[in-house]
Amino acid sequence: MTLPSAAPSQQSGGVARVRPRDPRNQPTLALVGATGAVGSVMCELLSARMNVWGQIRLIASSRSVGRTVVCRGEPTVVVSLTPEVFDGVDVAMFDVPDEVSEHWAPVAVGRGAIVIDNSGAFRMDHDVPMVVPEINPEAARNRPKGIVANADCTTMAMIMAVAPLHREYGLRELVVASYQAVSGAGQGGVDTLRRQLDKVGDDAALGSRTGNVRRAVGDDLGPFPAPVALNVVPWSGTVADGGWSSDELRLRDETRKILGLPDLKVSATCVRVPVVTGHSVAVHAVFASEVDAAEAQDILRQAPGVVLVDDPAAGEFPMPIDAVGTDPTWVGRIRRAVDDPRALAFFVTGDNLRKGAALNTAQIGELLATELAAR
Amino acid sequence: MTLPSAAPSQQSGGVARVRPRDPRNQPTLALVGATGAVGSVMCELLSARMNVWGQIRLIASSRSVGRTVVCRGEPTVVVSLTPEVFDGVDVAMFDVPDEVSEHWAPVAVGRGAIVIDNSGAFRMDHDVPMVVPEINPEAARNRPKGIVANADCTTMAMIMAVAPLHREYGLRELVVASYQAVSGAGQGGVDTLRRQLDKVGDDAALGSRTGNVRRAVGDDLGPFPAPVALNVVPWSGTVADGGWSSDELRLRDETRKILGLPDLKVSATCVRVPVVTGHSVAVHAVFASEVDAAEAQDILRQAPGVVLVDDPAAGEFPMPIDAVGTDPTWVGRIRRAVDDPRALAFFVTGDNLRKGAALNTAQIGELLATELAAR
Ligand SMILES: NC(=O)c1ccc[n+]([C@@H]2O[C@H](COP(=O)([O-])OP(=O)(O)OC[C@H]3O[C@@H](n4cnc5c(N)ncnc54)[C@H](OP(=O)(O)O)[C@@H]3O)[C@@H](O)[C@H]2O)c1
Ligand SMILES: NC(=O)c1ccc[n+]([C@@H]2O[C@H](COP(=O)([O-])OP(=O)(O)OC[C@H]3O[C@@H](n4cnc5c(N)ncnc54)[C@H](OP(=O)(O)O)[C@@H]3O)[C@@H](O)[C@H]2O)c1
Numbered sequence: 203m204t205l206p207s208a209a210p211s212q213q214s215g216g217v218a219r220v221r222p223r224d225p226r227n228q229p230t231l232a233l234v235g236a237t238g239a240v241g242s243v244m245c246e247l248l249s250a251r252m253n254v255w256g257q258i259r260l261i262a263s264s265r266s267v268g269r270t271v272v273c274r275g276e277p278t279v280v281v282s283l284t285p286e287v288f289d290g291v292d293v294a295m296f297d298v299p300d301e302v303s304e305h306w307a308p309v310a311v312g313r314g315a316i317v318i319d320n321s322g323a324f325r326m327d328h329d330v331p332m333v334v335p336e337i338n339p340e341a342a343r344n345r346p347k348g349i350v351a352n353a354d355c356t357t358m359a360m361i362m363a364v365a366p367l368h369r370e371y372g373l374r375e376l377v378v379a380s381y382q383a384v385s386g387a388g389q390g391g392v393d394t395l396r397r398q399l400d401k402v403g404d405d406a407a408l409g410s411r412t413g414n415v416r417r418a419v420g421d422d423l424g425p426f427p428a429p430v431a432l433n434v435v436p437w438s439g440t441v442a443d444g445g446w447s448s449d450e451l452r453l454r455d456e457t458r459k460i461l462g463l464p465d466l467k468v469s470a471t472c473v474r475v476p477v478v479t480g481h482s483v484a485v486h487a488v489f490a491s492e493v494d495a496a497e498a499q500d501i502l503r504q505a506p507g508v509v510l511v512d513d514p515a516a517g518e519f520p521m522p523i524d525a526v527g528t529d530p531t532w533v534g535r536i537r538r539a540v541d542d543p544r545a546l547a548f549f550v551t552g553d554n555l556r557k558g559a560a561l562n563t564a565q566i567g568e569l570l571a572t573e574l575a576a577r
Numbered sequence: 578m579t580l581p582s583a584a585p586s587q588q589s590g591g592v593a594r595v596r597p598r599d600p601r602n603q604p605t606l607a608l609v610g611a612t613g614a615v616g617s618v619m620c621e622l623l624s625a626r627m628n629v630w631g632q633i634r635l636i637a638s639s640r641s642v643g644r645t646v647v648c649r650g651e652p653t654v655v656v657s658l659t660p661e662v663f664d665g666v667d668v669a670m671f672d673v674p675d676e677v678s679e680h681w682a683p684v685a686v687g688r689g690a691i692v693i694d695n696s697g698a699f700r701m702d703h704d705v706p707m708v709v710p711e712i713n714p715e716a717a718r719n720r721p722k723g724i725v726a727n728a729d730c731t732t733m734a735m736i737m738a739v740a741p742l743h744r745e746y747g748l749r750e751l752v753v754a755s756y757q758a759v760s761g762a763g764q765g766g767v768d769t770l771r772r773q774l775d776k777v778g779d780d781a782a783l784g785s786r787t788g789n790v791r792r793a794v795g796d797d798l799g800p801f802p803a804p805v806a807l808n809v810v811p812w813s814g815t816v817a818d819g820g821w822s823s824d825e826l827r828l829r830d831e832t833r834k835i836l837g838l839p840d841l842k843v844s845a846t847c848v849r850v851p852v853v854t855g856h857s858v859a860v861h862a863v864f865a866s867e868v869d870a871a872e873a874q875d876i877l878r879q880a881p882g883v884v885l886v887d888d889p890a891a892g893e894f895p896m897p898i899d900a901v902g903t904d905p906t907w908v909g910r911i912r913r914a915v916d917d918p919r920a921l922a923f924f925v926t927g928d929n930l931r932k933g934a935a936l937n938t939a940q941i942g943e944l945l946a947t948e949l950a951a952r
Pocket of ligand 1: 238321387
């Protein structure tokens with residue numbers, strides 16, 4: 203197996219190819235939240251996709267205004283979030299907290315921009331399509347509110363593998379458990395794990411069985427409800443009905459929306475693990491028809507945006523330390539349930555900041571750029 | 578919630594109480610593998626259970642012979658594994674690799690000892706009962722080979738929560754994903770994670786998104802197929818049929834055997850995580866009859882050897898950093914499937930070295946000691 207490296211969208215299959223155009227005529231892009239975990243990766247990706255956008259405006263909070271960020275090789279000064287900043291903007295990508303998107307996305311639309319939003323603010327809005335270009339690119343054209351939503355990063359990793367199998371076998375039910383990286387909670391999550399690891403590393407007793415991680419970490423929990431170093435935390439999101447977390451229900455709702463399966467059964471457990479970047483999901487998928495593991499491997503080998511890594515004897519299975527920094531979703535451990543010929547088990551890992559956020563946004567942006575150019 | 582601390586077996590419910598007896602008349606115990614991860618915890622536990630055993634012989638490989646280990650407060654010299662060491666032994670606990678148990682357990686039986694084996698060597702042998710004292714204590718009395726097996730530590734964590742629910746609702750199917758600690762692979766696993774964390778901690782770039790864990794760790798993988806620091810490894814055990822790992826099939830087979838449900842559907846994904854001690858399992862359990870989450874909480878609150886930690890709003894759910902060093906199995910995140918009134922989802926964490934190994938062995942030992950005393 204050769205390790206797939208970050209690939210331009212042309213190789214990510216199923217995504218509209220952007221025709222080279224007169225640079226003076228290229229659309230103007232606004233990037234809101236350019237200094238965050240997702241926004242920083244977006245700046246990296248835009249640098250490898252230089253033929254798409256004309257002017258790019260980098261926007262963040264007042265904390266960052268005046269900072270210089272390198273984008274497409276050019277030092278660019280971060281400007282503040284005002285209504286006027288969207289004047290003349292064709293596409294605005296929002297990589298900011300829910301409440302900032304909720305308020306500012308309609309403002310950007312009012313100034314004439316099409317918004318691609320990475321937050322959770324609009325995902326379940328019936329008038330906002332949720333688009334994964336490899337799966338439902340057509341949905342991006344119908345956007346009554348002028349907003350297109352990106353799925354959550356855990357949903358994204360899972361659905362890239364589930365959708366091609368659904369097309370073949372007809373999905374009926376999903377039981378999934380996640381292994382979510384700390385960068386899924388933003389830059390603050392990464393900084394927290396780093397600080398906690400330094401603290402538990404200093405505590406010699408923690409090498410042993412009985413060392414007390416809570417004592418070493420104290421109340422330095424960052425965005426998490428418990429220490430994440432040397433631990434797994436079976437909670438992410440807010441408290442929802444019936445003991446479910448908002449992230450668990452979101453995974454269900456988003457999967458149903460993207461696949462157009464409103465009655466799909468989904469039971470998810472969302473768990474945070476001490477990994478920097480790369481969300482993994484253990485999937486048990488039940489289909490309408492009988493499945494075959496070798497055939498499922500073939501389907502996934504050919505699926506756009508997916509790389510098959512499935513040779514346990516050779517130590518090959520999807521893992522965050524390999525998937526980080528790459529474009530595709532890594533899928534492996536594909537096996538048919540011993541007790542159910544209609545069920546497949548598999549393991550998926552995707553870079554939550556790339557395909558789980560910035561890359562998918564860039565791909566949607568390119569769909570829109572193509573649409574704009576054709577006008 | 579008060580954090581449950583290591584409790585003597587009398588509090589672990591469902592376990593036979595050992596009557597105080599004439600100390601000269603107490604059974605002789607051999608502890609084979611006294612220097613390992615499980616054996617060390619066994620020495621600790623025996624120190625808190627002083628009224629059970631007469632003489633205790635500590636045994637390990639030639640590497641450890643002559644070392645002094647403190648057991649029940651007394652420095653005890655480790656002796657070597659020979660046939661003669663079992664002469665006069667009533668009960669022999671084996672905490673050694675499979676192949677050592679396979680050879681030496683029958684030798685111990687031949688010398689008159691009853692063997693309790695923690696390895697995988699005899700678990701699926703029809704003539705060897707697999708006993709969890711809270712669940713099937715009666716099975717320990719029927720041991721045609723003179724050997725009683727302990728379940729695998731992942732099975733153990735899960736089954737402590739599943740068995741009481743099965744009794745109420747009738748178990749039909751399990752879909753589970755594990756979060757297994759490195760000490761499940763013995764002391765070598767713990768040492769490996771510690772070394773790897775030191776290495777990635779030294780590499781400043783690893784605080785960032787793109788840091789290369791493989792580069793920092795090199796080929797210092799210890800007992801694992803890939804780096805485990807800052808990673809999750811979706812593989813444990815050996816390659817079995819159909820893409821399954823031996824650990825995944827074992828979880829199925831052991832669950833069927835302990836519950837006496839030979840046709841139970843079980844689909845498991847076993848994953849190693851960078852946690853020192855404490856195996857967790859995300860469980861989706863389907864039952865014959867409808868379930869109720871509040872009722873399930875009550876059942877688990879009353880179940881022997883189980884502690885219910887289920888208040889997400891207050892940050893209470895089962896986690897390895899809390900469960901480590903305690904006797905009970907921690908269960909929480911109990912919720913009824915939104916789409917299936919017969920399915921419950923929950924999360925379980927147990928100390929793999931205690932209830933997952935040494936504690937259960939000690940409990941079986943006490944069942945046998947009671948039986949011997951009644952002769
Ligand atoms: N991380 C992931 O894996 C992931 C995946 C999918 C979706 N998302 C979603 O993407 C969004 C961004 O996540 P992130 O992980 O990048 O978070 P982050 O690292 O915390 O970054 C937040 C960004 O938003 C900016 N911001 C915050 N408040 C603002 C305000 N009032 N006005 C203007 N800018 C403001 C911040 O600017 P300053 O630097 O100036 O504070 C920063 O650029 C969130 O909605 C998140 O749920 C994240
Ligand atoms: N770790 C867990 O969570 C867990 C849970 C359930 C079951 N188990 C099972 O329990 C057993 C022990 O596991 P562990 O984690 O404690 O392993 P470990 O830390 O590697 O310890 C192995 C022990 O076996 C001894 N040993 C090895 N080869 C021997 C030989 N030829 N003769 C005599 N003694 C020998 C070692 O002695 P030296 O120190 O002298 O080498 C050491 O005491 C394994 O079968 C394992 O699968 C482990």
